[in-house]
Amino acid sequence: MRKLYHLWLSPQSRKVRVLLKEKGLEFDLEVEKLWERRPEFLAMDPSGNGPVLVEHDGRALADSQAICEYLDEVYPNKMLIGFDPPSRAETRRLVAWWDHKFGPEVSEPLVFEKVMKRFMGMGHPESSVIRIAHQNMKIHLDYIAWLTERRNWLAGDDFSLADIAAAAHLSCLDYLGDIPWADHPGAHDWYARVKSRPSFRPLLADHIPGLPPPKHYADLDF
Amino acid sequence: MRKLYHLWLSPQSRKVRVLLKEKGLEFDLEVEKLWERRPEFLAMDPSGNGPVLVEHDGRALADSQAICEYLDEVYPNKMLIGFDPPSRAETRRLVAWWDHKFGPEVSEPLVFEKVMKRFMGMGHPESSVIRIAHQNMKIHLDYIAWLTERRNWLAGDDFSLADIAAAAHLSCLDYLGDIPWADHPGAHDWYARVKSRPSFRPLLADHIPGLPPPKHYADLDF
Structure with a gap:
């Protein structure tokens, strides 16, 4: 069976998960605690960043974008x-x-400050880092609105990996309750469309022990 | 005529320059002072990172990897x-x-501390940042040696964009005289092979006013 070594709140892992689902490809998920730097994992992904996809022929692929390009070539x-x-x-x-x-x-500093620090016993979140990331986020949410005023989906007429990548990042932050949807109706409407796709459902069912998502996270009418 | 908006010591710009040369594609170079955030440039590349390639049909392409993938598809x-x-x-x-x-x-902190700060009047280089980047560099030079002990080129039997990307980064640092080649014979021997390719010659002829390269920079027998 195909296996994806991932982390729950890694946007790059989520990008690959949604792409696999869009293509109807079956896979198992296995959590990889990247900070443990497991030698068998580093042999597959020397960068240590994850995710890693092991295909059923045993081939290990690393770097989320290399994985997505591979899947788009092999399963067209x-x-x-x-x-x-x-x-x-x-x-x-x-x-x-x-x-x-x-x-x-935006997403790396927020996930690091709010989640990774806690899991790794690295102390409290730094509020100045969180404030700057929240400030930065607004520009990106506006960019989504700007693009979708001109196009059906982010990269053009068709739903694409651009939408998957964007939604993968935003879904991690939405899990933390960090997205001011009410202030960004354009981004909200686009995300509602992504969220309603069957490929996105498994992400909405994610539930990290000790870190439950806010109620609206899985709600299609948020 | 095809035009590449670039910066002299941007590894991503150099990656595209070498790829264009490998494919025998003609192009003009135009320096883009990214920090001026020129509106016409931002319209082509809203990230503001560069490089941007304008094809002869007027199409503007941004993000160095998207440009390289495009060129590999259109000019196979x-x-x-x-x-x-x-x-x-x-x-x-x-x-x-x-x-x-x-x-x-490695390359971003070194180019920023040693070059960009000066051009932008941002004060002196931070020696602690430079020291850490130099320390990090060793691991990457060892990785080149490790790969080329097992393969002809970085990604396998054939010269590829992986070699171009790596050499693009290293060439920027070599321009600054920052690479301890004598301590890394494996990386040296691989770089000597890249350096001797005709596609690489234009990079070796680069000469930034007020910031001349060390003598060995353009020397094929360095």
């Missing part, structure tokens, strides 16, 4: 990176936006 | 991301390694 039943080079470039630009701009500016 | 005369899904996954894993691990751990 439903293509999610786009259908021609320009739309693929736009999808990839936006995936990079979420993983490498929104991540460091 | 010489494919540089790999020939089958597993080798493509390995190439992409390693490109991400350089751009998103080596970058934040």
